[in-house]
Amino acid sequence: MCDKVFEEDATQEEVYAGTTRPLVEAVLRGHNATVFAYGATGAGKTYTMVGPEDAADPGQQGVMVRALNELFGQAAHLGDRVTLSYLEIYNENIRDLLNPGGPAGSAGGSLELREDQAGGVRVAGLTEADTRSTAEVLQLLHRGNRARTVEPTAANRASSRSHALLSVRLTRAPTPAAPRALSAPSGRLYMIDLAGSERASNTKNRGKRLQEGGHINRSLLALGNCINALAGGARYVNFRDSKLTRLLKDALTGDCRAVMIAHVSPGERHGDETRNTLAYAHRAGTITSRAGQYRDIVSDLRAEISRLRAKLAEGAEGTDSSSPSAVGPPVSMPTDASTQSGGGPGGPATNPALTRLRDDLVATFREQMRLRRTLLDIDAQLLRLDSETDRQQMILSRANKLYQAQAGAPSTAGTTRTSYRAARSTRSTRGPPSTIASTIADTETSDGESGSPPGSPMRRALYALESIEHERSRLVDLRAKTERDLERARGQAARLEDELPLQASSGEERELLSLVLRVHELEAERLALQGERELRRHELRRRDLLLMRYDRQRHICDEIITRQRRLIEDGRLSLPPDLHDLYRLYQKEIHAAAYSAFSPYSAHGLTDAYGSLGSTFTADSTGRGLYTAQAGADSMDVRTSARTNELPAIRRGERMYRRGTRGQRGHGDGGGGRAGDSASRSSGRSPNSSNGSDWEVATLATLPSVMGRCTSRPSGEARTACSRRSSPSPGLTTALCPPASAASGAPAR
Numbered sequence: 065m066c067d068k069v070f071e072e073d074a075t076q077e078e079v080y081a082g083t084t085r086p087l088v089e090a091v092l093r094g095h096n097a098t099v100f101a102y103g104a105t106g107a108g109k110t111y112t113m114v115g116p117e118d119a120a121d122p123g124q125q126g127v128m129v130r131a132l133n134e135l136f137g138q139a140a141h142l143g144d145r146v147t148l149s150y151l152e153i154y155n156e157n158i159r160d161l162l163n164p165g166g167p168a169g170s171a172g173g174s175l176e177l178r179e180d181q182a183g184g185v186r187v188a189g190l191t192e193a194d195t196r197s198t199a200e201v202l203q204l205l206h207r208g209n210r211a212r213t214v215e216p217t218a219a220n221r222a223s224s225r226s227h228a229l230l231s232v233r234l235t236r237a238p239t240p241a242a243p244r245a246l247s248a249p250s251g252r253l254y255m256i257d258l259a260g261s262e263r264a265s266n267t268k269n270r271g272k273r274l275q276e277g278g279h280i281n282r283s284l285l286a287l288g289n290c291i292n293a294l295a296g297g298a299r300y301v302n303f304r305d306s307k308l309t310r311l312l313k314d315a316l317t318g319d320c321r322a323v324m325i326a327h328v329s330p331g332e333r334h335g336d337e338t339r340n341t342l343a344y345a346h347r348a349g350t351i352t353s354r355a356g357q358y359r360d361i362v363s364d365l366r367a368e369i370s371r372l373r374a375k376l377a378e379g380a381e382g383t384d385s386s387s388p389s390a391v392g393p394p395v396s397m398p399t400d401a402s403t404q405s406g407g408g409p410g411g412p413a414t415n416p417a418l419t420r421l422r423d424d425l426v427a428t429f430r431e432q433m434r435l436r437r438t439l440l441d442i443d444a445q446l447l448r449l450d451s452e453t454d455r456q457q458m459i460l461s462r463a464n465k466l467y468q469a470q471a472g473a474p475s476t477a478g479t480t481r482t483s484y485r486a487a488r489s490t491r492s493t494r495g496p497p498s499t500i501a502s503t504i505a506d507t508e509t510s511d512g513e514s515g516s517p518p519g520s521p522m523r524r525a526l527y528a529l530e531s532i533e534h535e536r537s538r539l540v541d542l543r544a545k546t547e548r549d550l551e552r553a554r555g556q557a558a559r560l561e562d563e564l565p566l567q568a569s570s571g572e573e574r575e576l577l578s579l580v581l582r583v584h585e586l587e588a589e590r591l592a593l594q595g596e597r598e599l600r601r602h603e604l605r606r607r608d609l610l611l612m613r614y615d616r617q618r619h620i621c622d623e624i625i626t627r628q629r630r631l632i633e634d635g636r637l638s639l640p641p642d643l644h645d646l647y648r649l650y651q652k653e654i655h656a657a658a659y660s661a662f663s664p665y666s667a668h669g670l671t672d673a674y675g676s677l678g679s680t681f682t683a684d685s686t687g688r689g690l691y692t693a694q695a696g697a698d699s700m701d702v703r704t705s706a707r708t709n710e711l712p713a714i715r716r717g718e719r720m721y722r723r724g725t726r727g728q729r730g731h732g733d734g735g736g737g738r739a740g741d742s743a744s745r746s747s748g749r750s751p752n753s754s755n756g757s758d759w760e761v762a763t764l765a766t767l768p769s770v771m772g773r774c775t776s777r778p779s780g781e782a783r784t785a786c787s788r789r790s791s792p793s794p795g796l797t798t799a800l801c802p803p804a805s806a807a808s809g810a811p812a813r
């Protein structure tokens with residue numbers, strides 16, 4: 065669930081290094097990044113983000129101070145400009161923590177949110193402090209922290225009653241002191257100390273405190289809804305429900321890496337809050353989509369292009385302005401012949417050292433291209449495995465229920481579910497899939513009593529999951545190795561570029577750089593296209609899964625209605641007229657659907673719908689997933705049952721109708737719709753991409769990844785935290801921290 069968990073004795077430095085340092089590095093490379101502290105009141109969010117109020121010991125300083133120190137240190141070194149703003153949202157009012165009184169004329173210091181034409185949100189009148197001195201910026205931060213709304217509650221002696229948002233913007237300005245000027249775009253880091261979620265019964269808040277708690281919970285709920293929508297891949301996410309979500313829109317979408325540090329208290333009495341926090345963090349964690357990694361690869365490449373452009377522009381400054389455009393591509397793409405023979409971009413080079421350098425440069429960039437494509441390929445395979453895992457999980461949980469019902473063995477099913485959930489959690493921590501193996505062993509040993517019979521859907525799903533886990537850990541390792549190789553190749557290219565001015569005249573140097581730039585540009589376009597194509601495929605798989613899920617939900621609802629009706633009829637209960645009308649409407653609907661059910665499309669739809677339980681997944685030697693469809697229920701059975709058992713049969717008919725319609729719409733091939741769909745999945749092709757159908761496909765808006773930090777109570781209960789994933793994917797991260805009641809002497813909750 066969490067990418068990293070921090071033990072109770074984890075130091076502030078460890079938590080910072082495990083969660084936020086990679087974000088600071090990303091910001092220095094021109095990305096946007098966000099770190100949130102989330103958790104119940106008193107769980108230690110402010111301690112993590114800010115540090116204790118009287119932190120004389122630098123070791124106690126929180127994430128904000130550490131990140132600012134590091135950013136300012138690097139920025140001063142590079143001559144970059146850093147600006148900072150700090151605000152709080154208290155009772156849905158925005159207050160400038162660097163200027164708590166607000167600008168003249170503001171109502172009680174409350175600032176307004178304004179939307180610009182591009183849909184971006186800004187806070188009117190918010191102070192953007194511009195400083196190059198680390199000491200000064202820390203002073204500003206402390207001043208802002210002192211201005212925050214803090215009140216004592218039963219749960220926390222100094223409870224922050226507001227959400228605090230610290231935003232640091234890094235701007236690369238071209239100055240003579242900054243030789244790498246324009247080498248990367250500007251980046252922004254948001255650091256957010258959310259107010260704690262709270263239960264009135266625990267906090268014993270009354271009056272004003274209770275009202276604050278209501279605002280806090282409402283905005284956290286709005287944030288949770290956005291997270292849920294993003295995690296579910298929704299096309300429309302409602303950020304407008306609270307000021308917090310409006311402000312965080314940029315941080316939650318687009319090219320923004322994010323870490324959520326979820327704070328929990330492992331004490332038993334905090335069980336409910338811990339569970340809620342973990343569920344919230346887990347949901348946030350699922351926003352992290354591998355989809356974001358495509359954009360990451362491409363955006364790194366684009367940053368490299370900007371750097372090369374800047375370098376070319378710098379080189380052009382001192383040369384004749386009538387010479388060929390320094391930034392434009394004066395050379396054509398290298399052909400294999402030209403690059404291999406040493407024939408350069410501008411004709412054969414006479415200087416052997418320069419020829420060698422050019423060949424090395426081209427070879428290094430070719431290697432980088434190859435590695436980037438490999439990364440993209442691995443990500444595509446991982447995406448497929450993610451979808452397949454979800455599918456097999458659904459099959460498993462369905463099969464579990466069936467066995468529970470048939471064998472009357474809730475204990476085994478329960479064990480399987482629990483074990484599998486644990487097994488699934490090994491996915492993110494890259495642990496061995498041993499839990500799945502032991503679950504399989506469990507079900508095997510309990511055969512005949514309550515376990516699943518050999519060859520059953522449950523057993524097949526477990527085996528499929530086991531092979532998926534093996535494949536996933538192989539791919540994750542391969543990805544890590546490829547990233548290391550890419551980093552090495554980048555270093556090698558940088559060294560060769562540094563050697564260029566020594567070996568080449570400025571004209572030759574610019575030509576070579578133009579060549580490299582052009583290669584990068586073409587590569588970026590290619591990768592972007594490839595990535596978007598893969599995202600569309602993923603979106604189609606996600607929608608297929610969603611349809612399966614809806615089918616399941618409808619099936620359960622139908623079952624409930626049928627049984628309730630039986631109860632009503634058997635007990636001769638009289639119905640309220642409106643309910644009676646609803647039943648009639650329902651009956652009409654399913655009858656209408658039943659007629660359509662026997663359309664030519666139905667057989668395919670039904671086979672696919674029911675066959676889902678019997679389909680299996682295997683991975684071939686290249687790691688690509690193969691689907692093997694197996695026969696499900698056949699349409700004759702259903703027609704028979706339609707006569708003998710009206711309600712359930714009609715329900716099935718309706719499902720057939722919907723499937724048939726979808727297949728027809730997607731492929732324009734009538735009854736072959738779903739079959740075509742299955743076939744194209746088997747071959748790894750998207751039905752959508754293959755025929756240019758009119759399906760609308762939404763691309764997931766993703767955060768890079770979610771990290772978590774869980775700190776437990778200082779009194780000896782665990783302090784735990786979750787940290788960022790190994791791969792630098794964009795997303796949200798989550799973490800957990802302890803309530804300070806023990807340390808602070810606040811009353812125990």
Ligand SMILES: Nc1ncnc2c1ncn2[C@@H]1O[C@H](COP(=O)(O)OP(=O)(O)OP(=O)(O)O)[C@@H](O)[C@H]1O
Binds near residue numbers: 110220777
């Ligand atoms: N890891 C820790 N080590 C030592 N003390 C801690 C730790 N975590 C929290 N505390 C202490 O616990 C108390 C409560 O922590 P804090 O104020 O950070 O909680 P919070 O989650 O921000 O609560 P709220 O949401 O109510 O503002 C503080 O006195 C803090 O110093």
